[in-house]
Amino acid sequence: MEDLRNKARELLAAKAVQVVVGYGRGTGASRRAVFIQSAAEAGELLFDNACRQNLAVYLMKPEVRKLGKMALVAIPATLRTILQLASENQIQDLELLALVPDASGAVTQLATFAAIEAHVVLQDNDLSAAEKGELQKYEIMGMEQRRQFWEEHFSRCLKCYACRAACPLCYCSRCTVECNQPQWIPVPAHDLGNLEWNIMRAMHLAGRCINCGDCSRACPVGIPLHLLNQKLISEVYTHFNSRSGMAAKADHAMSTFKPNDAEDFIR
Amino acid sequence: MARIGVFVCHCGENISATVDVKKVAEAASRIPGVAHSVEYKYMCSDPGQQMIRNAIREKNLTGVVVAACSPRMHEPTFRRACAEAGLNPFLCEMANIREHCSWVHEKSEATTHKAFDIVRTLVAKVKRNKALLPIKVPVTKTALVLGGGIAGIQASLDIANSGHKVILVEKEPSIGGHMSQLSETFPTLDCSQCILTPRMVEVAQHPNITLHSYSELESMDGFIGNFKVRIRKKARSLDEKLCTGCGLCVQKCPSKKISSEFDAGLGLRPAIYVPFPQAVPNKPVIDREHCTYYRTGKCRLCEKICPTQAIRFDQEDEIIEADIGAVVVATGFDIKHGDFFPEYGYGKYKDVIDGLQFERLASASGPTLGEIRRPSDGQVPQTVVFVACAGSRDPAKGIEYCSKICCMYTAKHAMLYKHKVHHGKPFVFYMDIRAGGKMYEEFVRRAMEEDGVQYIRSRVSRIYERGGKLVVKGADTLLGSRPLEIEADLVVLATAGVAQAGAEQLAQRLHVSFDAHKFYAEAHPKLRPVETNTAGIFLAGACQAPKDIPESVAQASGAAAKVAILFSQSELVREPLIAVVDRQAPPLYSSCVGCFLCQPSCPYQAIEKEEIRDRDGQLIKTIAKVNPGLCQGCGTCVALCRTKSIDIQGFSHEQVYAEVLALLNRGEDNV
Amino acid sequence: MKTGFYPGCSMKGSAREYSESLLAVARELGRELPEVPDWNCCGATAAHNIDTDLALALPARILAAAEKDGMNEVLVPCAACYSRLSVTRHELLDDEALRNKISGLVEADYQGTAKVVNIIEWLASIPDLEAWVKKPFAHRVACYYGCLLVRPPGVVKFDRPEEPQSMDLLLKKMGAEPIDWAFKTECCGAGFSVSRTDLVAKLSGLILEDAVSRGAEAVIVACPMCHLNLDMRRPQIEKQVGKKINIPVIYITQALGLAMGIPARKLGLQRHKVAVKLSPRTAES
C-alpha cells in the first residue's frame, strides 16, 4: 500500500500526471474511487481485496478527463478495458499510466499500450470456473424457467441506467435509448421497455464487454446483468475465437467475420 | 401533412383475379395521409402513367405508392413518371402485390387483406421518404491496364484509339506475354510473333499509351472514375532515356549461363538481357540476383562498354502515382509447374516437358532454332507422347475445371512435330477432345487424318525411364481398355492452366473477388462477363479463366468498350441510396463517438475518418464519414452503429421502423 | 495410449516372419503389442465381392473388440487388412445410419474411437528411431509400397498416393539408401497368386526388373501379399523373364531389426524362398 502511495506522490510531485485515480475508504468496508490531485492527498489511497470497481470508467467521463493526464490504479479488468477503449479509438497511447499493485503491495507502472498488452496476456482472461458453472446452471434450465427468471428480475428494473453509468464501455454520447425518431425503446420502465433495454445493452456489449461486473454491482435492484454479458463473452469466444480487451489494435468480433463462421440454424 | 397517392394496378387479371383491388384502393384511401387512391387495369401503360402524373399535379401529392408488380420490374418506370410530373423520383415506392401476393395465394379475403397490409406498409414508408438527388461523380479519363499480354495490348490499343489515355503496366521487362513465347497459333498455324509484334510496336508508339514495363501495381485507392494508383517501376539498372538498345552490353556480359524465363528454362541468357529480340521496350534489364557486380562487387563490364553511359548500378525502384478512371485487369495465367505429377516424372526427367517448353522448342526463335530436339541430349525424338489433361479435370489434383486451350494446342504441337520430323511418331493421350470453335474441330481432324497423329483415348497412369526411353503407360479405352505401353523419346504434358502466382494479392489490392482457383470473378457469369463486382474494374483474358487468343482478344475489346462507355460521360450518375453519418449542431457536431467499429465491416472501405476542428484548428473530435463515391449502400454499418449515427438513404431507420409497425397495423399509420 | 495388434491370417501363416520380426523389434523398442482379443478374419478380397454389409461387419467386429478392450489404436501390419479396417472405419464414421446397422449386425456398439494404423505410420510415430540403429542397414533399397498401403487417398490420407515417400524416409533413418524408381505402387498381381500365377509372374517380374536395373540390393515391402508374390513366386517370375533374379525381398520390420542388431534368425530371414544375402558395405560406399 505504501508503495502505491509513494508512487502516486512521486508521479504527482514530478507532474508526470495531474491526477491519480485510485481506491479510497468508502462506507463501511467498501472502497470508492478517489481522485488524488496532489502529493499531500496520496495517503488516502488504499489497496486491498475490496477494491473491485473498474476505474477505467473514469477515463470516459469528461469531468475527470479534463483534470489532465491520469494514472489509474488498475485491477486485471481495468487493464483490459484500457486496451478495449484504445481499440475503439477512445484513448491514445501515452495518454495515461496504469499502476498495477500485486498481492505483496508492490506496484508495476505500465506506461504504454504495449506494456499493458504484455501484462494482460499473462493474466487469466477466461471466465472463471465459478462463472462458467453459474452460466451453465441457467443454460441447462428449461426455456420457460429461464423466461420466468428474467421476467422476475426485469420486472424490478427501474430504467435508472446505473448499469450504463457504471460501464466503462457505455461511453456513447447518445445512447440508442435516447433516440426518439424513431423511439427505439419505450421510455417507461414497463416489462417491454425493460426487456428491450437489456437486450439492446447486451447486444451492444457483445464482443466488447471485458467482464468487470460493475453493471451488476451498480444495479440498485440486484439484476444479475453480468450473466447476460458473460453468456455473450462465452458465445463470442466459442464461435469466433475472439476475446475483447486483449490488444490496442484488434479486430472486433462483431464488425469482422470469417467466411467459415459455423452455425447450425440458418437453413 | 403528407399527401400520398395510392395507385392500385389490376395487371390485367394478374392481380385482380385473386385480390379485390377495389377494396384495397378503397381501404387505402382511409389511411391517414392518403390524399388519393385509385385502381386501374394497367398502371404501367401510358394512360396508367398519365393518371399518376395528373394526380401528382392536380392533388399536389407528396408521395406515390404504386401497388403492382415487383419493384425489380417497374420501379424505374414509375419513378420516371413521377419525375416527369415534378415529383422527386425517390418519393415513389412500389407495393409488390403481384409476385408477393396475387400470384402466390388463392383468391380469398386473406389475400386481399395481405395486399392491403403491403400497401399500408409502403404508405408508411413513403411518408418518411426524402427527396434525394442522384450522386454525380467526376470521371478521370485515363485507364490503367494491368498486364501487357495480348489481352492487355488489345485493351490498351482499343481504349487509346477511342481517344483516351492509357497507362499500361507490365511486370516483365517486355510486353508480349505468353503469346510472344508461342511458335505457331491454332487453327491457322500462323506465326505467333509475326501477328503479335506489330501490335507491340503500335503500343510503344501510340501517343495515348504510356507503357511502364518491369513495373507492378503497388496500391490502389478510390472508386470508379476516381482511382489513385501507385505503380512500382522496378530498377532496370539503366537509364532508359540514354539506352539506345544497341545490345552491346548483352553480347559482352560475362555471366551468360542463366536459365531463360522466356525460353521456359530451356535456353540461357546473360545477366543483362532483353527477354527476346523483338522485346518492347527493347531495353535491357540487369538481373541483380545473377549479375557478377551485384554478387561480388566486381565486373562493371557493361558500364565500361556502353556507348551512351546508360548503366546505373545504383538505380532504385521508382514509385509513380497516377489518377485513373477505370482499370482493365489482364494479368493472364500460368501453367501448372512443380512437383505436381510425380507419377509422370515431371521435374525429374529432363525429357518430360510442358506445353510452353514445347512451344519454345518449336519456335524459330527458340533455343533449338525451331528444330525439335529433346532437352536431355539434343537428339531429335522419334516418338513423342503428348498428354492432354495433365491435371485438368482431375479432382484428385484439385483442379476440377477444363483448361480449355490444351486440346487445341496439343493437336497443334503434334502437327508441328510431324511437320518438322516427317518420320516421327506423335501420340496424343486424351480424355475427350473439346474442339468447339471456328475451324477448331477441322483442325484436330487434320492432325489425325492428314498428319497421322495417333490419338489414344486414355489417361496416362505412369511415365518412367527405362533404358533411355520414357515408358508411357495407359489403357486404350476405345479398344477394350487394353493396357498399353509406349516407349517415347519425349513427353509433352499439357499441364493445367492456373492463376498467376500473386493473383490473390493483386485481387486484394484491387478489391476484386476471385474464385476457388484464384481466377478473378466476373460480376455475372453470363450477362456481365467483363465487369468485376467493383465498379470501374474490368477483366480481360485468362486472368478470369483459361482462354485462347481469339477469346482473350474479344474480351479485351469488350472491356475496352466498357471503359469507353464510362469515359463517354464527364460525370457518373449514381443512385443516392448510400449511408450517411449524422451531423448535429455544436457542441456535439455528430452523435458518432468515433469508435470506428463500423470501419472494418464496410466491404468497400468507404468509411473514412473525419476530424472536426474549431476555428483555431484545434481537434475537437474524430468521427466517421462515408465516402459517397465508394459506398454501395449495403447498410451493414447502419445496423452495427450503437449510437444510430449512421443511416442509409432509402432504407432509413425511420422508414423501416415505420414499415414494421405498419405491417402489423400498429403505430400512427394504422387504420 | 494402448496400441493393439491385429495380425490377420497371413501373419500367422505364410508371413510368419513378418510377425516374428515385428514382435522382435517391438520388444527391443519396449513397446507392447497385445493382440486384439478374439479377432476374426478381415474379409480380405473375398467379402466385398460378395456382400457389402459383410465386408463392413467383419472389420467392424474386430475394431469394436479393440475398442472394448480400451485400445486407442490398432496396428495392422498387413496392407490388405489395413485397407479393409480403415475403409470400414471411414465409412462407418461417415454415416451414422450405416454405423447403427453394422453395430447391430455385430452386436457391439461401434464408436470408431480406435484409430487404424499401418506399419509405416506406427514406425514413423516412434521418436528418435535413428537412436536405435546400431548397425546401419547400408544398402541400396527399392521401397515397394504396393497398391493398398497408400490408397484410396480419400481414406488413408497418410502419404501421397503417387510417388509416396514415407517408407523411403524410414529406410533412410535405418541407414539405407532408397532408390528412385517407377514401380513403388504398381500392382504385383496380388490375389491372382493362385488362380493366375502367369499374370503375377508378369507383373511382379516388371517390378523386380526395374528395381534390379536401378541398382537396388533389396526390395523392402510392408505387405504379406507383395512378399508372397515377389519372393515365393520367384521361380515363375524367372521363367517369365527368362533370367535369374537374386534380389531378396525383405519386410521393413526385418530391415529395421537388422539395423537394430537383432539376429537374423529371430527376424525369420531364413524363411524366405530367395536367400537374403547382402554384401556388407561400409557407411561411405
Added chain:
Amino acid sequence: MSDFNPKIVAFVCNWCTYAGADLTGTSRMKYSPQVSIIRFPCTGRIDFMLLLKAFASGADGIIVSGCHPNDCHYSSGNFHARRRWIVFRSLLDFLGIDVRRVRFSWVSAAEGAKWAQLVNETAEQIRLLGPFKRYHQLRGLGVE
C-alpha cells in the same frame, strides 16, 4: 387454435431472397398468406432491434433471409449478419425467448421453391406454437 392466423414478418435482402420470392410468384407457386415481406438492401442492414419491434407489435414469427454465404451482392453483408444472428439468437434463448419463432435462412434469387417451402414451414411451426401471447402481453407499443 384452428382459426389462429399467425402474423409473420419476413426481413429479406433485395438481391437474393426478395428476388427469390419474386421467382416464387412468377412460377405461380402457392404459399401461406400469413407472411409479408419487408425489403432491405442486404441482410447486413437488418438491425436486431427491428426483430424486437416486430414481436412487440404483434408478430408471432419472423423470417430473416438473404444471400447464401459467398453470394452477397455486397460481398460480405451476409457474413456480418450471420455473426450478429449467432449472438442474438443465443441471447434470446438465454432470456427464455422461444427462438423457434425466428427462422433464419439463405434463399437465393433462383430458389423460388425454397422460399415457398420456407414460408410454409415457418407458418406451420408458428401455428403449432400458437400466438406469441407472452411477448405481446408485455406492456408496450399500443398494446395497452
